[in-house]
Amino acid sequence: MDMLTLEAFEEASECVKRVTQETKLIYSEYLSAQTGNKVYLKPENMQVTGAYKIRGAFYKISTLSEEDRQKGLITASAGNHAQGVAYAAKAFGCKAVIVMPATTPLIKVNRTKSYGAEVVLHGGVYDEACEYAYKLAEENGYTFIHPFDDPAVATGQGTIAMEIIKELPLVDYILVPIGGGGLATGVSTLAKLLNPKIKVIGVEPEEAACMKASLEAGKVVTLPSANTIADGTAVKTPGANIFPYIQKNIDDIITVSDDELIVAFLDMVENHKIIVENSGLLTVAALKHLDVKNKKVVSVLSGGNMDVITMSSVVQHGLIQRDRIFTISVLLPDRPGELVRVASVIAEEQGNVIRLDHNQFVSTNRNAAVELTITLEAFGTDHKARIIKALEDHGYTPVLKTANL
Numbered sequence: 395m396d397m398l399t400l401e402a403f404e405e406a407s408e409c410v411k412r413v414t415q416e417t418k419l420i421y422s423e424y425l426s427a428q429t430g431n432k433v434y435l436k437p438e439n440m441q442v443t444g445a446y447k448i449r450g451a452f453y454k455i456s457t458l459s460e461e462d463r464q465k466g467l468i469t470a471s472a473g474n475h476a477q478g479v480a481y482a483a484k485a486f487g488c489k490a491v492i493v494m495p496a497t498t499p500l501i502k503v504n505r506t507k508s509y510g511a512e513v514v515l516h517g518g519v520y521d522e523a524c525e526y527a528y529k530l531a532e533e534n535g536y537t538f539i540h541p542f543d544d545p546a547v548a549t550g551q552g553t554i555a556m557e558i559i560k561e562l563p564l565v566d567y568i569l570v571p572i573g574g575g576g577l578a579t580g581v582s583t584l585a586k587l588l589n590p591k592i593k594v595i596g597v598e599p600e601e602a603a604c605m606k607a608s609l610e611a612g613k614v615v616t617l618p619s620a621n622t623i624a625d626g627t628a629v630k631t632p633g634a635n636i637f638p639y640i641q642k643n644i645d646d647i648i649t650v651s652d653d654e655l656i657v658a659f660l661d662m663v664e665n666h667k668i669i670v671e672n673s674g675l676l677t678v679a680a681l682k683h684l685d686v687k688n689k690k691v692v693s694v695l696s697g698g699n700m701d702v703i704t705m706s707s708v709v710q711h712g713l714i715q716r717d718r719i720f721t722i723s724v725l726l727p728d729r730p731g732e733l734v735r736v737a738s739v740i741a742e743e744q745g746n747v748i749r750l751d752h753n754q755f756v757s758t759n760r761n762a763a764v765e766l767t768i769t770l771e772a773f774g775t776d777h778k779a780r781i782i783k784a785l786e787d788h789g790y791t792p793v794l795k796t797a798n799l
Contacts, residue, residue: 439698552580
């Protein structure tokens with residue numbers, strides 16, 4: 395347990411300054427009011443590669459011999475470590491091959507290529523991509539740079555804790571996302587070295603909580619699947635080499651649902667004007683699960699590499715969850731003026747119609763009833779309820795449907 399030393403962290407902190415942006419803490423009045431704590435954000439989404447991973451990749455490569463670097467580097471990654479290795483390899487003037495899951499967002503693939511790396515798409519999740527990367531490394535003699543199960547990589551990631559504690563010496567809690575565990579290993583180990591009273595909480599997606607399962611089992615275990623919108627933390631097996639550090643230094647694990655990540659995305663966009671990818675939102679969603687008050691809490695926003703299509707989908711689902719978009723259907727006689735009458739009721743309540751679907755064939759007797767399906771924009775749950783009640787007061791029977799945008 396003597397591999398991640400204070401001296402190594404100090405060396406790494408100086409080393410990564412060559413390639414990192416300064417990501418000063420952002421105090422969040424909104425999240426502080428919501429939770430009853432003093433909440434600060436560590437915006438690693440603002441790094442040059444869009445994520446903290448540049449830290450571990452660059453420090454690890456700096457520790458290699460020139461011979462190992464010139465063999466060429468290879469790694470497997472869902473995107474952020476890929477960009478970190480690609481960027482660092484370019485800085486050191488060596489070749490990089492990156493194996494990424496076929497499900498990786500396009501923005502991460504293209505940005506990795508933009509740093510000069512060769513990208514190979516393979517498998518559906520990180521674990522399958524990693525297995526193939528090891529095969530290519532053996533076949534071609536490449537030097538493998540593991541995204542998390544490497545103490546040197548974890549040391550580089552831990553430089554985040556050095557910066558947090560220098561800026562906020564009396565921090566009480568640090569929340570870190572967990573995929574394979576490299577970030578949590580580095581941050582928790584250094585935090586405990588500097589101040590054992592600091593609590594470091596790992597956060598995982600409910601459907602990819604491999605570290606929580608491993609801690610409960612007392613050994614590294616493999617999940618049958620890792621199905622989550624937080625693609626950067628969709629890992630089935632945590633790192634075996636770093637697992638002892640997690641056991642020693644992580645104080646607790648919080649798991650959050652994909653639905654909570656969707657709400658957290660809207661919170662960050664609307665209240666902070668910050669784009670954070672789903673894995674980076676884990677620590678924001680976890681704030682509501684932290685059962686403490688009046689504490690100084692730092693949420694590490696691990697990355698911001700989200701493609702526009704995913705962003706659009708998350709926004710739409712978030713609006714639906716918050717009752718700002720909803721769909722209802724009403725039955726009405728098929729006669730002139732009925733559609734205008736319904737629209738007038740909605741307009742009087744300041745509802746905004748987004749879509750109408752007028753189905754005349756819901757019944758064989760069109761004069762008895764046709765179905766009008768309406769997708770509406772509202773201000774929230776109370777406004778939605780007022781619109782529905784107004785329709786009921788005018789003799790209609792609104793039926794809620796799955797929102798369709």
